[in-house]
Amino acid sequence: MQELTSDRQASVWLLSDTHLIADSLHDDGSAFQRMKDTSAGKDLVYQELALKAFVRKVVAAKPTAVVITGDLTFNGAKASAEKLAEIFKPLTDQQIAFLVLPGNHDIYDGWARKFSGATEIRVDEISQEAWKEIFADSYQVAYHQDSSSLAYSVNLNQDYRLIMADSNIYGDRYSLTHPITNGRIPSAELAWIENELKDAQRQQKHVLFFMHHNLYQHNDVVHGGYVLDNAEEVQALFKKYQVQAVFSGHIHAPNITGPEKNCPSVEVASSCFAMTDQGYGVISLTPSELTYQHYSFDAMPCLTDEEKEKIPAADFRTYLRAVFNESNEKMLAKSVNRFATPHDLQLAQQLINRLHWNFFTGHSFYSAEQKAEFFHSPGYQVLTTAMPELKNYLQSLLDVDQDSQQVKIQFND
Template structure:
C-alpha cells in the first residue's frame, strides 16, 4: 500500500516521448526528426522531466502515474534515462505502463550528423527490469503482459494495464497504433476486479489506449479493439474512472449508456502546455484537475539563462503551430498569402481542441461557421469538413475538471 491516508493525491502524465540526449548530436538528421515530430518537443524533455520531479519532491504527491509512450520510439537508452531522472523522487512513487511506442518499436533510432542509426529496442523484460521501482509496488502482476495492480490506500486499487500489441523479438517496422487487452490479461483483470470487490476497494483503471471514442471523425487505432469487453467489466464491477492517453488531446467523457465509467485523457506532456492531472481521492469522490506545469521555479540558475526554457509554453506552441502550418501549406491553395487567415483559423482550432480549451457559446460557433475564413477552409479542404466540426463544444461539459462521486 502506497499511503494509509484516505485522502490521497496522485498525478497523471502521459505521452512524454522522451528521447535521451545521448541518442543525438542535435545535427541535421535529428533536426529533421524534430521538425516532423507532429508537434512534440524532443530537445528539452530531460530538462522538463527533471524539473517536474523537483516539483514533485516539493509538493509530495503519493504517486506519479504515466499512461504510456514514455519514450519517443522505444529506445532502450531513453527508458534508462527516464528511470534515472525519476529515481530522484524522494516521497513519491513512479508508476508506469507502456504505450504503443515503447516495446519492440522498429522506429528506435539514434541520430548522428545526417544519419539515422538503429538503436537498441526495449523488450518486455527490459521494461520490468528498468522500471523495477514501479513493479516493486505491485500487489499483483499479470504473467502474460506488463500489467500490474497497486493498492493506493485503504480504499482504492490501481489497475495499470498493457493495451499494446507487440511481438516477442525486436521489430523492423512501424509500431502498431491499435491496441487491445489480450484474452489472458482480460482474465487477470477480472480477477483483480473480483479482488477489489471482495475487499471493498474501488478500482481505478489506467491504460494507453482509449475506452471510448473521443472524436467521432478521428478514432481508428485509438480506441481499444475490444473496448466493449472492457466496458462490460466496468459495468459489472462499477469501475467509475479510467485514465488513458494516446490521442495527445485533453478530453473527458462521462458515463455512457450502461457503462458507469468516466474516461479522462490528459494531453501529451511533451506538447502544447505541459499538462498534468492532479487527482485527489477521498472516501466520497475522485476529483481530477488539469494543470499546466510551470517549470521556471525548478530550473537551475544556468537553465534560467536560456530564453526557450523560461518561455517554454510559448516555445511549445510555436512547435505545434509550425507543425500544423507545414501540414496545411504543402502543395495546396492554402499556401498562398491570401489564405493566411484560413491557416491561422485551422491552427487555432486544433490548438484549442488539443488543450481542452474548446468550449464556446452557440452564437460564437455560428459566427465562426459563417466566417469567410471557415467557409474558405471547407471549400479548400472538404475532406476535413467532418473533423473541423468536432473541434468545438457548446455544452456545459468541461475537459479540464471532473469530479466523480461515490
C-alpha cells in the first residue's frame, strides 16, 4: 500500500484560497485596477512573490505534505494554475507531497481574463481534465481516485487516510459567467467517500477530510453559499463513520467549530492566504492525536534583497494591512452621507477595521469584558446609529465561541 511516509510523527501544512492571478495576466492598467477595486481586501499584485517565499519556508521545514483547500486561482485562468504548480514544484523535488483540491473559482470560471491597459481579454479556463494534468503530482500519490469528480484519497502513513473531496458545482464546460459560489457533494461522490471511510476503518486508519466548502456555519449572518447545500447529509455520514477532523476554506476567515450534537467532526476553516496576515496551519500528528496551530506568515525573511525592493511598503505585512483596510473604507464610503461628521465616519471606520481584522485573522474569541468594550465604544455607537442594519452583522463578528488559533483532537479507537 502506497503511503507518503513511514514516520508516525507526521506533519501537514495547510493553506487555502491563494487566489493567484499570474503576473503574465495583468499590468498596471485601468482594467486591472477596476478588478483590484472589487477584490475584497485580497492582494492580487504580489502573490507570485509571496508564494515563492512561502515555498522556501516549507522546504526548510520539510513537513510530510502541504495541502491547499481550493481557490488556488483568482479567476480560473489556466495560466495561473500552471504558474502555481510551477511555484510549488520544489516541494515534490524535496519529497514533500503537494496535495490540492479545487475551489469554486478554479474550474470553468467564466471570469478567466488577462488585463491589458483598459482591456479585458478572455483566456483559457481550467477544465477538470486540465486540472489533473496541471496538478499531476497530487494525483500520482493518490491511493484511490473518484471517477465522478476530482476527489481522491491519500494514505499519509499507517495511521491516517486523507480524503480530498470535490465540493464544487460546475457550470458549462466553457463558462461565460461568474463561478457558482455554493457547493455540494453529489450522490456519486458521496458513495465513493463512504467506501473510502469503510476502507479506512478496515485498515484502522483515522480520516482527515479536506474540502473547499464548509461543513458547518462559521458566522451567523454570512453563511449562504459557504456551507454545503447538503451539509446535513454529509454530517450524517460523518456521524456514521465517526469522522473527527474536517478542514475547509472558502469563508476566508480562520474559524474552528464543532463537534456538534449530531456530528462528531471538528471543522477547521482556513483563512485566505492572499489577504490579511497570510495565515496557514500546521497539523501535527501522532498515532492517536492531532494538534492544529494557526500561524501568520511573514514573507520578508524568505525574500531576497532584490525581491524586497519590489514591495511598496516598509514590509509585506504593512502593505497587506493597507490593502485590507482600503476595502473596509470603500464599504463605508458608499454610506458617507449617513454620518454626521467626518470624525464620526473615522470612528466607525476604526471599529470596522479592528473587528474585520480580528475576524479574518482568527482573533475574535473575545472575553465578556472585551465584548462590552466594543459595545460601549464611540465607534460602535456612531456606526449603529448611522447604519442600524449592521447590528446583527457586527454581533456575528463578536459571537465566536471557540479559539480559532489552535485545537487538539484525541482520536477514538
